[in-house]
Structure formats: C-alpha cells, structure tokens
Amino acid sequence: MNEEGMSEDGVIKLLEEARSMDIDYRRVFSSMCTIPHPIAVKAYNMFIASNAGDPGIFKGTKKLEEETIELIGDLLHKRDAYGYVSTGGTESNLQAIRMARNIKKRRRPNFVVSEMGHFSFEKAGDILGVETRRADVKEDLTVDINSVEELIDENTIGIVGIAGTTEFGQIDPIDELSKLALNEDLFLHIDAAFGGFVIPFLKKKYPFDFDLEGVSSISIDPHKMGMSVIPAGGLLVRRKEDLMDLEVDTPYLSSKSQYTLSGTRSGAAIAAVYAVLKYLGRKGLKKIVGRCLDLTNELVDRMRKFDVHPVGEPKMNVLALNVPNLDAVFKELWRKGWCVSMTRRPRALRLVIMPHIDGAIIEEFSNDLGEMISNIV
Amino acid sequence: MNEEGMSEDGVIKLLEEARSMDIDYRRVFSSMCTIPHPIAVKAYNMFIASNAGDPGIFKGTKKLEEETIELIGDLLHKRDAYGYVSTGGTESNLQAIRMARNIKKRRRPNFVVSEMGHFSFEKAGDILGVETRRADVKEDLTVDINSVEELIDENTIGIVGIAGTTEFGQIDPIDELSKLALNEDLFLHIDAAFGGFVIPFLKKKYPFDFDLEGVSSISIDPHKMGMSVIPAGGLLVRRKEDLMDLEVDTPYLSSKSQYTLSGTRSGAAIAAVYAVLKYLGRKGLKKIVGRCLDLTNELVDRMRKFDVHPVGEPKMNVLALNVPNLDAVFKELWRKGWCVSMTRRPRALRLVIMPHIDGAIIEEFSNDLGEMISNIV
Structure with a gap:
C-alpha cells in the first residue's frame, strides 16, 4: 500500500478502467442477477451507513426489515412468517439446514435434496458437517419422490x-414433499x-410455499428476480x-441475541x-415476470425455426436448449460476446432471460x- | 403485499420516516461501524450491479478484489497473501475455523480463543460443529498463554x-501464540x-500479523476502521x-469453483x-487513526477530572471506563441520547471513539x- 493517497480523479479513473473490464448485462444470459431497479439504488443510498445487525440503534431499519418480511411472507401465503433479509441464497440455505440439524440433533446427520439442487447445498453440507444426499430426478427433471423416500433414514x-x-x-x-415431510416429521x-x-x-399455479403445511422454511432472493x-x-x-434455535448471545450490542449468520449487516440492502x-x-412484479416469459417464449419460437428445441417445457424464464455440437457453439457464442452457460445432465445450452434482456x-x-x-x- | 405499487414519492416518504427512527452516528459510542468515506460510496455506486461471485463476467471486479487483497496483505506484511473480501468479521472467523477443521480432520474438534473473543466464535462453533474453548485472560485482559496451552488437546x-x-x-x-502454534502444529x-x-x-508496535511465522489467517474489516x-x-x-480447501465445484457459473461463503456477492463492496x-x-489511514486516538485520550483526560479512570490502559480507540453506579449511569446516558454499551468482565462503560466522533x-x-x-x- 502506498504511503501517499491518490487524488479522487485518479481513483475514479482506476475504477472506470476496472469497470470497463466487467461485461455489462446487455448480452448476459448466464446470470440470475440483473441491473437493480432505480428505486432500489435510491433506497440503498439512503441507508448506506445503516447496520441492521445493531437494531437498538437502527430502529427504523429494523422496522423496515420486519415489514419486508411481512411483504414477502404475504407473497408466500404466510404474512406472519418470521425471518430476515440475508446475504443471499447460500446463507439462507445454510441457515435452513442448520435449523434442521439443531432441531433434530442426530449424530451423523444427513439431508436429501434433488441432484438438480444448487451447489450451495454442498457448501452447507461441508460447513455444517451434514451429509448432502442427492435424489434422482424424473424425466421432467423434477425430483423423484421415491428416490427421496429411499434416501431418508433415521x-x-x-x-x-x-x-x-x-x-x-x-x-x-x-406438495408431495410436504406430505412426506409431515409423515416423516x-x-x-x-x-x-x-x-x-x-x-x-x-x-399455471404451482404449490410451493407456506400454503403447504409441511413447508418449514423458504429461501427467496430479492437480488435475483426481486430487482434489488x-x-x-x-x-x-x-x-x-x-x-x-440459531440464536447466540450478543453482549455489548444494542440487542441481546442474534440468529443471523452475519453480525454487522447491510441495512441498505433491506431498504432496497x-x-x-x-x-x-404485485402488479409491477407480475409485469416484469410476464415480460421475461414472453421473451423466453419468443426465443423458443425463433429457435424452433432452426430446429432447435428446449429440454423439457420451460416453466419460467430459464431455458435449456438442445443444441447440436454444444461445446463448439458455446465457445463461439462467448467469442461473439454472448455470456451463456451449460447445464450438466442432460447437457444443453442454458439461458436465463432476466429483465435486462430486451x-x-x-x-x-x-x-x-x-x-x-x-x-x- | 399490495396489488398496486406506490408512487416513488410515496416510497421515499416511507423510507424517510424509517430513517428518522434510526439514530444517526453523531452520538453513537457503541458501534464499531461508522459513516463510510465519500469515495467508498462513489465506488460502491459505480459497481452497484456487479456480482463478484461471477468472476468470468465481472473480470474488472475480480481484478479489483485481487488488488485489494494485495493492498491489505501489504499492510499485514504479506503482499502475496491469498484471500477475499467477505461480508464481515463473522464470515471471516467462521471460514478460518472451517479451514482449520478441514485441515486437521478431528472427530470431535475444538479450538481455543480468549474469553474476550467476539461472540461470532460461538456462532462459528455452533455452525461448524466445533467446540469453542474459552481461555482465561491475564490482569491486562489479554489472553493467558498458559490457559491456552492447558486447553489444547489432541x-x-x-x-x-x-x-x-x-x-x-x-x-x-x-507472538507467543505464534510460537505455540508452530510448536503444536x-x-x-x-x-x-x-x-x-x-x-x-x-x-507502539504490536506484532500481530503475517510477520509472525505462525499466523495462518487474519480477519480484518474494512467496514469498521477501514471507512468502507x-x-x-x-x-x-x-x-x-x-x-x-474450502472450494466447492460451481457448475453453470463462469468460474469452476468457489471458496467464499456466499455465492452471489457484492462487487460494489470490493470497489469501495x-x-x-x-x-x-497509509498516511490517510494513519491520520484517521491518530485523530480517533487523540479524542480517546482527550476523553480519558476529561474524565480523570471527575475521578473516573479507564480499565487498563487503552491501546486503541476502544475505551472502558470504571464508572460508579454503572447501570444507573448507563440508563441515564441512553435517556440523554448517548448510545453507549457495557463490558462484561470487569463491568465498565464501553466507548468506541470512531471517526464520526469529533x-x-x-x-x-x-x-x-x-x-x-x-x-x-
């Protein structure tokens, strides 16, 4: 680190150089993130110094978090759900498995998740010392309930x-998983x-939330389709x-205990x-989702003309295309500045049609x- | 959640109301956070959409992170240290204990930390399934190396x-802990x-960083005295x-693996x-620290006139004052709008003199x- 600091202009110039190396979202089909909504950025800046981990001082931030959880809870059919704004899906998944582990207290604990589940479940398993068991999927790429049942043990x-x-x-x-969870406690x-x-x-309605009695917890990311x-x-x-059950004591803080993973955490993110x-x-969110789905369908239609078809029927704005000569096409797409990714099993071209796509x-x-x-x- | 959205003005008004409930930092002596430096806020906004968890797309952000770790590594006497910008001390501490656990592979692992260590070590212990052993401190409130030695086992x-x-x-x-760590591997x-x-x-120089051969990892928070x-x-x-050792595979991302705790993570925080x-x-950081220390000393001097003295000699801008009738004084201070906290053992009035104090x-x-x-x- 230099002894002397730099001028503001000098620093901004370095930042601009770095930013020019970042690929802007315009041609990005590989990310589940997007450009945040302008109102989110405004709110973020209004609370930029707020520490949600210190609710005795940041009482307004705490109130916003409670109201935010109520809003999301309402969307998920349980307005009085408990919870908090985490750093993202990995933390939420980890904390959920931690809850399950702490409740059940097994000597060699394991949990079961579809082989299609996110890699954060491997991370959570390693961190928590819990075995991650992967269940098979059916032809439609959703989890096979029989496989889940088979993997469950004491x-x-x-x-x-x-x-x-x-x-x-x-x-x-x-809904099937919910019944199974209730039966097996x-x-x-x-x-x-x-x-x-x-x-x-x-x-089309898919039951997936607290409406189903067996559902204990839900991870939902505002920084993905929530435009935050x-x-x-x-x-x-x-x-x-x-x-x-996750609480630890917090001496010398303005609150007495803490169940979040982080201690100091962004109040700005909550405000956003x-x-x-x-x-x-709901109307605004629906409109954004509708637009992404329309574009997804348009892309499917356009590709059918080239005799390229999706793997299964896309349910949302995530699309896997069965592309001949996948590796070569993938490479060529990147060469032309398209950011795309690949699925593993079956292998296909993976495209997420986020709100930044037009x-x-x-x-x-x-x-x-x-x-x-x-x-x- | 309402069907209809609100106007921007309406939302901003709600946010302003909440913000007015947050206590501003002016009279806050209980927090280790502070108002971020304006250049940090500018940088944050320049990278507000950046996902550092997707380094194949955010190549510039990745470069900034590498350079940031080099800058901090340099400050900690190891310019070529490895690492990353985490969400804060809790994640860093957790990841460090996770590394130790994964390296040593003990059936009933434990680690030893001073009874003065942050509560995040309890959190890390619970999450990782590692026993947290608390060592005694000496009269000067630093860890007693004999107590640490006694708690170490196979x-x-x-x-x-x-x-x-x-x-x-x-x-x-x-330095003593470093020797012990080397001896005991x-x-x-x-x-x-x-x-x-x-x-x-x-x-005064205190050896604490990579200059000491036994030091394996360091947690250091830019969002505390780093003004970020x-x-x-x-x-x-x-x-x-x-x-x-912490890596998990990351299919369908632009990188192959990930050792961070979070998946999606703020590139803006790195830029800041x-x-x-x-x-x-170094000069600018030193000036900020110097000013905080001067104010700390001034506060000590002023309080001596009231026959109130610090617990031990303050080494940095954290001050514990031996105050008579502590609970009543504490309550009265809060009533008058001063945010303060208390230490546990010995009990005292705790004050952190952060850069927002003048x-x-x-x-x-x-x-x-x-x-x-x-x-x-």
Whole structure:
C-alpha cells in the first residue's frame, strides 16, 4: 500500500478502467442477477451507513426489515412468517439446514435434496458437517419422490424442495414433499431463491410455499428476480422457535441475541428490497415476470425455426436448449460476446432471460445462434 | 403485499420516516461501524450491479478484489497473501475455523480463543460443529498463554488471537501464540476485525500479523476502521492451499469453483474498499487513526477530572471506563441520547471513539457523563 493517497480523479479513473473490464448485462444470459431497479439504488443510498445487525440503534431499519418480511411472507401465503433479509441464497440455505440439524440433533446427520439442487447445498453440507444426499430426478427433471423416500433414514434431519432449479427452472413436486415431510416429521426447506419472485406470477399455479403445511422454511432472493441490490436474500420460516434455535448471545450490542449468520449487516440492502416491493406491488412484479416469459417464449419460437428445441417445457424464464455440437457453439457464442452457460445432465445450452434482456437482444441472439448452428453443424 | 405499487414519492416518504427512527452516528459510542468515506460510496455506486461471485463476467471486479487483497496483505506484511473480501468479521472467523477443521480432520474438534473473543466464535462453533474453548485472560485482559496451552488437546484444530478485543481494545500476545502454534502444529487465526486498520498505525508496535511465522489467517474489516461500506470484511491467509480447501465445484457459473461463503456477492463492496485504500494511502489511514486516538485520550483526560479512570490502559480507540453506579449511569446516558454499551468482565462503560466522533461531542459527552456521576453517586 502506498504511503501517499491518490487524488479522487485518479481513483475514479482506476475504477472506470476496472469497470470497463466487467461485461455489462446487455448480452448476459448466464446470470440470475440483473441491473437493480432505480428505486432500489435510491433506497440503498439512503441507508448506506445503516447496520441492521445493531437494531437498538437502527430502529427504523429494523422496522423496515420486519415489514419486508411481512411483504414477502404475504407473497408466500404466510404474512406472519418470521425471518430476515440475508446475504443471499447460500446463507439462507445454510441457515435452513442448520435449523434442521439443531432441531433434530442426530449424530451423523444427513439431508436429501434433488441432484438438480444448487451447489450451495454442498457448501452447507461441508460447513455444517451434514451429509448432502442427492435424489434422482424424473424425466421432467423434477425430483423423484421415491428416490427421496429411499434416501431418508433415521439420521435424516430434513429434505429440500427446489422451486425453480438453477439449470432448468423446473419446480419440484413440493406438495408431495410436504406430505412426506409431515409423515416423516422432517424439516422441509424450499429453495425458491430464483423462483420465489416468479412462481406466484405464473398463469399455471404451482404449490410451493407456506400454503403447504409441511413447508418449514423458504429461501427467496430479492437480488435475483426481486430487482434489488446485491446482497439481498431472504430466509422465511413458519415457526419462530426454529429461527430462535440459531440464536447466540450478543453482549455489548444494542440487542441481546442474534440468529443471523452475519453480525454487522447491510441495512441498505433491506431498504432496497422494501422499496422495490412497495414501488412495484404485485402488479409491477407480475409485469416484469410476464415480460421475461414472453421473451423466453419468443426465443423458443425463433429457435424452433432452426430446429432447435428446449429440454423439457420451460416453466419460467430459464431455458435449456438442445443444441447440436454444444461445446463448439458455446465457445463461439462467448467469442461473439454472448455470456451463456451449460447445464450438466442432460447437457444443453442454458439461458436465463432476466429483465435486462430486451426484444432486440433476443432477435440478435437467436439470429447469431441460428447462423452458428447452420455453419458449425 | 399490495396489488398496486406506490408512487416513488410515496416510497421515499416511507423510507424517510424509517430513517428518522434510526439514530444517526453523531452520538453513537457503541458501534464499531461508522459513516463510510465519500469515495467508498462513489465506488460502491459505480459497481452497484456487479456480482463478484461471477468472476468470468465481472473480470474488472475480480481484478479489483485481487488488488485489494494485495493492498491489505501489504499492510499485514504479506503482499502475496491469498484471500477475499467477505461480508464481515463473522464470515471471516467462521471460514478460518472451517479451514482449520478441514485441515486437521478431528472427530470431535475444538479450538481455543480468549474469553474476550467476539461472540461470532460461538456462532462459528455452533455452525461448524466445533467446540469453542474459552481461555482465561491475564490482569491486562489479554489472553493467558498458559490457559491456552492447558486447553489444547489432541482434538484441537487451531487457536485464535485477538488483535483488538471488541470490549477493551486489547491485543493478545500474538507472538507467543505464534510460537505455540508452530510448536503444536496448529492453525492460528487472528481476529483483527477491528484492530487490523488501527494497530499498523500505532506509535507502539504490536506484532500481530503475517510477520509472525505462525499466523495462518487474519480477519480484518474494512467496514469498521477501514471507512468502507457495509458489507466489507477481509479474510487473508498465508497458504493458498488452506483457502482452496474450502472450494466447492460451481457448475453453470463462469468460474469452476468457489471458496467464499456466499455465492452471489457484492462487487460494489470490493470497489469501495479498493477506493478507500487507494485514496487514503497509509498516511490517510494513519491520520484517521491518530485523530480517533487523540479524542480517546482527550476523553480519558476529561474524565480523570471527575475521578473516573479507564480499565487498563487503552491501546486503541476502544475505551472502558470504571464508572460508579454503572447501570444507573448507563440508563441515564441512553435517556440523554448517548448510545453507549457495557463490558462484561470487569463491568465498565464501553466507548468506541470512531471517526464520526469529533471534539465537540467529546466535550459534550464528558460534561454530561461527569455531571451524571456527580448527581447519581
């Protein structure tokens, strides 16, 4: 580190250089994040110095967090759910499995999740010392309830349902999982990090939330389809005592205990989530989801003309395309400045159609992809 | 959640109402956070949409993070340290203990930390399934190396040294801990969340960083004395392989694996840390620390006139005052709008003199406190 500081202009110039190396979202189909809503950015800046981990001082922030959880709870059919604004899906998933572990107290604990579940469940397993068991999926890429049942044993602390898989955007049969959880007296966590702000606005209804009696907790990320500023996840639980189970004492703070993972944490992120939800309402959120779905369908239609078809029927704005010569096409897309990714099993071209994507980009992308396929194959 | 959204003005008004309930930092002596530096806020906004968890897309952010770790590593006598910008001290401490646990692979692991260590070590212990053993402190409130030695057994995975305790701002004898760690072949983590940006700028030199061969990892928080935006912690490690031990595979991302706790994480926080360090340089950071120490000393002097003395000699801008009738004084201070906290053992009035505190506030506060003591006692 230099002895002397730099001028503000000098620092800004360095930052601009770095920013120019970041790929802007315009041609990004590989991310579940997007450009935050302007109202989120405004709110973030209003609370930029706020520490939500110190609620005795930041009482207004605390109130916003309570109201935010109520808003999200309402969306998930439990207005009086407990919870907090976390740093994202990984923290929420980890905390949910931690709750299940602390409640069940098994010597060699395990939990069961679809093989399509996010890699954060591997992380959570390692961190918590809990075995992560992966259940098979059916042909439609949702979890096979029979496989889940087979993996459950006396050391199982909980099961997980995915409401919007990262790779294929599919929705597990959460109603079946709910029944199973109730029968087996297991904690059921729903990873709706992506789908939480999508599924409630789909024409077809998929039961996935607290409406199902067996659902114990839900992860839902405002910094994905909730148009908020990173870091903003959500962890909601049905029973207050499950969350309280995570509490540790917090001497020398303005509160007495803490169940969040972080100590100091962004109050600004909370304000941003609150602002977006208030500003958009259900109608605004639905409109954003509707637009993404329309563009997804448009892309599917355009690709059918090149005889390229989706893997399964897309349920939301996550699309896997069966592309011939996948590796070569993938490479060529990146070369042309398209950020895309691949699914693993089955292997396919993975596209997330986030709110930063528009019609012109869909047209340009499908033309590029179509041409590539014609040339490469 | 309402069907209809609200107007922008309406949302801003709600946010302003909530913000007015937050206590502003002017009279806050109980927090280790402060108002972020303006250059940090500017940088934050420039990268507000950046996801550091997706380094294949946010290549510039990735570069900034590497350079930031180099800057902090340099400050901690290891320019080529590995690490990343975390969400704060809790994540850094947790990840360090996780490294130690994964390296040592004991069936019933434990680690040893001073009874003065932050409560995040209890959290980390619970999450990781590792027993947290608390060592006694000496009269000077730093850890007693004999007590640490006594607590070490064949299941000990590591030990922790505190460089700036949360309650008293004291610095453990890290050089002794370093020797012990080397002798016993143990992982040594230093929690310098608060002290990391203070100790390098003190007149008296305290060995606490990578200069000591036994130090394996360090937690240092830019969102405390580093003047940055929440959430910004730092985890630095000596050996790359220790960090790599935390890696999980990350399919469908632009990178192959991930050792951070979060998946999606704020690139803006990284830019903010980078900007502050570049803008201030060592000189600027030293000036901020110097000013906080001067004010701390001024407060000590002023209180001596009321026959009120510090518990031990304050080493940094954390002050514990031996106040008669502590509970009543504490209550009265809050009633008068002063945010203060208490230490546990010994019980005392705890004051953190952060950069948002100025001379006028020190004068006003010491007069108020002095008067109260005269009246209450």
